[in-house]
Amino acid sequence: MEMKQNMVFVGAGSMAEAMISGMLQKELFLPRQISVMNRSNHARLEELNNTYGVTISQNQKETIENAGIIILAIKPKDVAEAVLAIKEYVNESHLIISVLAGVATTTITDLLNKEVAVVRAMPNTSATIGKSATALAVGMHANENHLLIARQLFETIGIVTTVAEKDLHAVTGLSGSGPAYVYYLVEAMEKAADDIGLEKGIAKELILQTIIGAAEMLKNSTKQPATLRKEVTSPGGTTEAGIKVLEQFNYQQAMVACIKRATTRSAELGEAMLQSVSKEN
Numbered sequence: 001m002e003m004k005q006n007m008v009f010v011g012a013g014s015m016a017e018a019m020i021s022g023m024l025q026k027e028l029f030l031p032r033q034i035s036v037m038n039r040s041n042h043a044r045l046e047e048l049n050n051t052y053g054v055t056i057s058q059n060q061k062e063t064i065e066n067a068g069i070i071i072l073a074i075k076p077k078d079v080a081e082a083v084l085a086i087k088e089y090v091n092e093s094h095l096i097i098s099v100l101a102g103v104a105t106t107t108i109t110d111l112l113n114k115e116v117a118v119v120r121a122m123p124n125t126s127a128t129i130g131k132s133a134t135a136l137a138v139g140m141h142a143n144e145n146h147l148l149i150a151r152q153l154f155e156t157i158g159i160v161t162t163v164a165e166k167d168l169h170a171v172t173g174l175s176g177s178g179p180a181y182v183y184y185l186v187e188a189m190e191k192a193a194d195d196i197g198l199e200k201g202i203a204k205e206l207i208l209q210t211i212i213g214a215a216e217m218l219k220n221s222t223k224q225p226a227t228l229r230k231e232v233t234s235p236g237g238t239t240e241a242g243i244k245v246l247e248q249f250n251y252q253q254a255m256v257a258c259i260k261r262a263t264t265r266s267a268e269l270g271e272a273m274l275q276s277v278s279k280e281n
Helices: 014-025 042-052 060-065 076-089 105-112 125-129 144-157 165-176 178-195 200-220 225-232 238-248 251-280
Strands: 007-010 034-037 069-072 095-098 117-122 132-138 158-162
Touching: 007 014, 014 034, 014 042, 014 125, 014 144, 034 042, 034 060, 060 076, 069 076, 076 105, 076 251, 095 105, 095 144, 105 117, 105 251, 117 144, 117 165, 125 132, 132 144, 132 165, 144 158, 165 178, 165 251, 178 200, 178 251, 200 225, 238 251
Parallel strands: 007 034, 007 069, 069 095, 095 117, 132 158
Antiparallel strands: 117 132
16 A cells, blocks of 8 residues: 655664665556665765665755655664754654654653654564565554554555564564574584585575575474474484483573573663763753
């Protein structure tokens, strides 16, 4: 379903580009409905204009006032500067969607000092290939219609779920940072393949298909991960021998601790961001 209102991206990084690409491919917006602005990198804006045909502008007043949806896609540390720069042009009919990790919806509304609808999103870097796992949370002034609009936007770059805002730190630790945990595993598998004498190209192909195949099994099977693992693990066999080594190194406990620490760090960064913005506001 094509959106009728215009949209502006404040920020022009990789997440903004992933969203623009997805929305245009799914024909949710026309290129002329999307504007992009950033603080200073005009060459980046030109690149997006040449690639996608979107509008680029440094006229904040005209661009913001002509948009129904504002996507905040700058670095979290720049939120105060970016929001205060557009504050006078934002009104309570706007929907603001933030992809800023650790920045609470109340931080944005406090900076604006207006009862504007804010929806927070936590996508991950797989958005660049349309495979993001995104969680959405609504601020106090957002309603079901605002959530529906945000859901439609992020469904163009992957799957979407909705959580309470307090749970976004957990989402950040689990799926926001999650791709890096998988890449770290693949790094180890590649090193092991080299140690046991496999040619790098062959090893990479085998590793990637193994990861993809296992993920598809998990997605399509009704069986629990533990059951699928046990079905591969014959008594006295090679898989059992390998799993026993992982158990010796407390592999599962390490992964649990990893995700818990990432979650805690997200909360720490969010609190630091809140204090920083309070001082600036």
